[in-house]
Amino acid sequence: MPLPQKPSEKGSPLSSLAEIAAVLGDAVEETFEKGPEGNVDTWVRVKTSAWREVAETLREKLGYDYFCFLSAIDWMPSPYGRGEEDPTVEREPIDPTIRQGYAGGSTRMQVFARLVNHRTHHGVTLKADVPDDAMTVDSWVGVFAGANWHERETHEMFGINFAGHPDLRNMYLPSDFEGHPLRKDFPLLARIVKPWPGIVDVEPLPGGGDDEGGAE
Amino acid sequence: MTMLGDRQQLAYIASQAADARVNVELETEGMTLNIGPQHPATHGTLRIIARLDGEQVLWAEPSCGYMHRGYEKLTEVRTFPQVTALINRIDWLGSFANEVPFILAAEQLMGIEAPPRAQWIRTILFELSRIANVSLFLGDLGVQLGAITPVFFAFRDREYVLNLIEGATGGRFHPNFDRIGGLKDDLPAGWIDETRAVMRKMRKFCDEIEGLLFGNEIFEARTRGIGVIPRDVALQYGLSGANLRGSGVDWDLRRDQKLPMAWDKIDWKVWTHPDGDSYARCWIRLQEVRESTFIVEKLLDSLPSGPVMAKVPRIIKVPEGEAWVATENPLGEMGYYVVSKGELGPFRVKIRSASFNNISIVPWLLKGVYVPDIITILASLYFILGDIDR
Numbered sequence: 309m310p311l312p313q314k315p316s317e318k319g320s321p322l323s324s325l326a327e328i329a330a331v332l333g334d335a336v337e338e339t340f341e342k343g344p345e346g347n348v349d350t351w352v353r354v355k356t357s358a359w360r361e362v363a364e365t366l367r368e369k370l371g372y373d374y375f376c377f378l379s380a381i382d383w384m385p386s387p388y389g390r391g392e393e394d395p396t397v398e399r400e401p402i403d404p405t406i407r408q409g410y411a412g413g414s415t416r417m418q419v420f421a422r423l424v425n426h427r428t429h430h431g432v433t434l435k436a437d438v439p440d441d442a443m444t445v446d447s448w449v450g451v452f453a454g455a456n457w458h459e460r461e462t463h464e465m466f467g468i469n470f471a472g473h474p475d476l477r478n479m480y481l482p483s484d485f486e487g488h489p490l491r492k493d494f495p496l497l498a499r500i501v502k503p504w505p506g507i508v509d510v511e512p513l514p515g516g517g518d519d520e521g522g523a524e
Numbered sequence: 525m526t527m528l529g530d531r532q533q534l535a536y537i538a539s540q541a542a543d544a545r546v547n548v549e550l551e552t553e554g555m556t557l558n559i560g561p562q563h564p565a566t567h568g569t570l571r572i573i574a575r576l577d578g579e580q581v582l583w584a585e586p587s588c589g590y591m592h593r594g595y596e597k598l599t600e601v602r603t604f605p606q607v608t609a610l611i612n613r614i615d616w617l618g619s620f621a622n623e624v625p626f627i628l629a630a631e632q633l634m635g636i637e638a639p640p641r642a643q644w645i646r647t648i649l650f651e652l653s654r655i656a657n658v659s660l661f662l663g664d665l666g667v668q669l670g671a672i673t674p675v676f677f678a679f680r681d682r683e684y685v686l687n688l689i690e691g692a693t694g695g696r697f698h699p700n701f702d703r704i705g706g707l708k709d710d711l712p713a714g715w716i717d718e719t720r721a722v723m724r725k726m727r728k729f730c731d732e733i734e735g736l737l738f739g740n741e742i743f744e745a746r747t748r749g750i751g752v753i754p755r756d757v758a759l760q761y762g763l764s765g766a767n768l769r770g771s772g773v774d775w776d777l778r779r780d781q782k783l784p785m786a787w788d789k790i791d792w793k794v795w796t797h798p799d800g801d802s803y804a805r806c807w808i809r810l811q812e813v814r815e816s817t818f819i820v821e822k823l824l825d826s827l828p829s830g831p832v833m834a835k836v837p838r839i840i841k842v843p844e845g846e847a848w849v850a851t852e853n854p855l856g857e858m859g860y861y862v863v864s865k866g867e868l869g870p871f872r873v874k875i876r877s878a879s880f881n882n883i884s885i886v887p888w889l890l891k892g893v894y895v896p897d898i899i900t901i902l903a904s905l906y907f908i909l910g911d912i913d914r
Binding site: 381422426494 | 597865
């Protein structure tokens with residue numbers, strides 16, 4: 309997805325990204341920045357093979373020592389739609405093209421995690437592609453002990469393996485549960501069995517068919 | 525040893541060997557203690573499995589999932605305004621505070637900002653949620669240590685705060701009051717004066733709890749030096765809120781982050797404690813409730829006038845993009861990573877809840893502690909089940 313990228317300026321908080329890019333070197337695939345001056349959020353997509361090394365480098369060299377979270381995104385559009393369509397109207401076919409978000413990507417699944425430098429309060433969202441065939445990335449447990457539970461949760465919900473994780477047991481679901489609930493091709497059965505009535509019952513608002521309207 | 529004869533020395537060595545064998549046997553057999561899922565000390569349905577050697581914990585691990593409701597999946601079939609009704613129920617004691625970061629993330633993606641009055645009222649209600657939530661913690665703390673009185677005080681005085689929240693929003697526990705672009709309604713007449721009176725009551729409640737618990741010898745003996753979390757461990761487990769500040773990290777998202785909220789418009793203090801033990805975490809929560817009452821009063825003094833809702837389309841479509849917004853909730857850092865594809869509902873919402881990280885340190889922290897300390901340590905970490913399992 310081509311998205312505009314702000315130029316980095318020296319002296320402004322934007323230089324955090326320049327710093328990260330310089331330290332990580334070759335591991336960086338793509339970066340993205342957004343937000344008003346003084347409150348810039350940073351996205352960095354790194355090579356899958358460097359996933360663990362990147363965490364270590366950011367922690368040791370740049371002081372990103374606060375582990376915020378780790379999870380994954382399934383970029384495939386859901387084949388079931390949002391389950392809120394009017395059942396009486398024929399549904400438009402769903403476009404199956406996979407479009408990744410900020411900092412791009414080339415695979416269906418991506419792991420993403422957030423690290424924060426607790427002194428400067430600057431946070432960075434790291435992303436890495438998960439190869440479609442192997443579904444494996446390196447574990448962060450050796451770098452941030454707190455990643456343990458987050459990786460277990462991600463493994464359970466997305467079916468991504470973390471090489472080097474001591475114990476990828478299920479967090480929430482029974483151990484014989486089949487499927488990975490947060491994958492887009494995992495149906496939300498409640499919506500399939502009985503369509504959501506919410507959209508169907510909407511009555512037109514009195515006094516106007518316009519979509520634009522403010523608070524009263 | 526040189527004082528003993530050969531026979532005595534042999535007998536001594538043999539007895540030592542026998543002791544060692546007994547220990548080895550105890551360790552291999554051990555004893556598995558299962559706490560929960562229904563247990564008064566676990567605030568819900570957290571199950572803790574501990575392996576004991578005598579009174580000491582060798583290994584402990586929480587078993588989650590008894591309250592997993594799959595909110596991350598459910599958000600994908602809701603529209604943006606509908607999501608707040610779900611996420612209200614993550615941390616059910618401080619519901620309003622759950623709505624704010626999600627709404628802020630949606631507003632950030634849409635490029636709109638709530639009018640000043642709405643920002644102020646949001647911050648006030650946010651702090652009221654904190655007072656309602658943490659005051660219950662302060663009362664509950666006594667129960668964990670065998671003191672019954674504080675919990676009655678807490679339930680009595682929390683009611684005043686819940687009445688305020690109900691008066692303004694219509695819901696005692698689940699306000700569902702925050703809207704993209706502002707708030708559902710303005711404050712009702714007379715609410716401001718009542719709030720000031722309640723804030724004075726809550727400060728009195730804090731003094732009472734401080735007198736009952738924090739000077740108490742039993743309380744000090746059971747919490748001082750127990751469950752110490754060093755600073756770097758707290759950071760790598762991603763602890764937040766009072767658990768992080770109790771380990772001496774001076775970090776509060778209300779102060780250290782630029783958000784369209786009113787915290788930066790007034791003066792207030794972030795409390796930290798260098799010890800990192802159970803006492804430090806409890807002490808900080810007490811100070812924070814008191815500080816919150818001052819924050820509310822100061823915000824009421826400077827409450828601007830004007831509308832409480834920005835101009836937003838009636839059907840809300842959030843433009844394509846990703847946003848991460850976290851706020852300092854009663855339990856700690858709560859954040860939403862919202863991915864939108866330009867549709868009526870979010871494409872993916874990652875809910876980063878405070879208790880999940882805060883409780884993930886338990887296996888590390890409980891290693892080597894004694895059985896009665898399990899309870900105080902868990903109480904001092906302060907978690908809400910819905911906030912762990914989501």
